[in-house]
Amino acid sequence: MNHHEYTEMTARLDRYALAPDDVLAEAVTRDGLCFWAFDRTAMPELTGDDPPDRELAARLCAGCPVIDECLELDLRTAGVNTVGVWGALPDTDRRALYPVWRRSRGGEV
Secondary structure: HHHHHHHHHHHHHHHOOOOOOHHHHHHHHHOOHHHHHOOHHHHOOOOOHHHHHHHHHHHHHHHOOOOHHHHHHHHOOOOOHHEEEOHHHHHHHHHHHHHHHHHHOOOOO
């Protein structure tokens, strides 16, 4: 992924800037496919390799109605310490997205 793609993602997430964390968390846990459609213990692990991890994240989150809410929540709560799949992105992409997201919200990185 590149800086332009991260900037576009950040712009898409701006609509959640004023949403409280608990509202986002409720939406993600209530409507997120990973919380009710899958056996979480049987989910495949990330490999640490970009193409396979991106493909796995996209596959796990395909059709999920709260992808953006999930991504926003993880960026707020985990930041650079993120692990796993959130918002249809592997942790490596979210770590790269985080500084772009922080700057867009007026925060320092």
